[in-house]
Amino acid sequence: MLQIAICDDEQEMAAAHRQAVEAALSNCRAVGEIAVYTHSDNLFCDIVEDGFHFDLILLDIEMPGKNGMELAKELQPCLPHVKIIFITSHVEYAIDAYELAVFRYVPKNDEKKRLMSALEDAIRLLLIEDGKVYTIQTNSRLEKIPYREIYFIERDGKNVSITWEKGTSKVRGSLQQIYDELAAEEFIFIDRGCIVNLIHVMQVKNSMVFLENGASLPVSRSHLQGVKEQINAYWGMHI
Incomplete structure (x- = not known):
């Protein structure tokens, strides 16, 4: 079972992203457990302090407290194989996202078109990697x-x-x-x-x-x- 986290400080967006993840799992015939966070510090604590494992994390970059970029950098030592999909309205973050070797970068102004394919690609790759x-x-x-x-x-x-x-x-x-x-x-x-x-x-x-x-x-x-x-x-x- 894939472990997937969603982190977005806007509850409506977090709920919409959960629906997208559920649809992507269904399309890929995969089973996943989804955890939703509206505070980046809570996700950080669950992973770094309590040892939670996630295979895929969907992150909004612009969040209060630790933003998505900072959070991704701090989580890498704990989750070296995690796939991260960034969502942001700021195009200039794309270069930084590439340097972090995240799985995909999805701009908010093109989210409807690109998010689902990003999720499905990440899930399929995780299924390939799993268990061998x-x-x-x-x-x-x-x-x-x-x-x-x-x-x-x-x-x-x-x-x-x-x-x-x-x-x-x-x-x-x-x-x-x-x-x-x-x-x-x-x-x-x-x-x-x-x-x-x-x-x-x-x-x-x-x-x-x-x-x-x-x-x-x-x-x-x-x-x-x-x-x-x-x-x-x-x-x-x-x-």
Whole structure:
């Protein structure tokens, strides 16, 4: 079940956004639990102090107390994978929203047209990410790594090194073998020796892939065009 929060200081707008979220969940055949907040401080306390988890947060930027932009920055350490949709009447916030790597920015003057598609895209992406794990099993350990937490996978001699949210894990085998076992569209080769998770790709520039964890990885010349096409296709379908 997806956990979704709505935060807007205007009760009528918060209620309207709840209806939009309910409709988007229905359209995506997804099940979600929705929490509505009219004070940003209450949402902050529930997450930071009480450990509430949310997969998706719909935030109005212009709010008393902590505004949406400030709140998003403070919540990132607690919810590194949360999808945030900003709603605002101030176009100049779009650049800041991009820098925060939020999922989508919806201007209020175009809300009716763009909010529903933003919600549905976010929900579909969350459904893709949810529940998949890669299992490493040896004589001495059993380790399960959620797909969504994997940043990239590299060849490391006779081993394969998986860099993910909690560090690095090594598994015996070839990179192609791991790729085949993952069997998921979000993983692509950017080089003969490296696979990245498209969920975490922020930018491709100057033959480098930049990930949201700060990693930058080289793309081989032979893979560059294909990588760009795969990323564009993935973003086009899911984002």
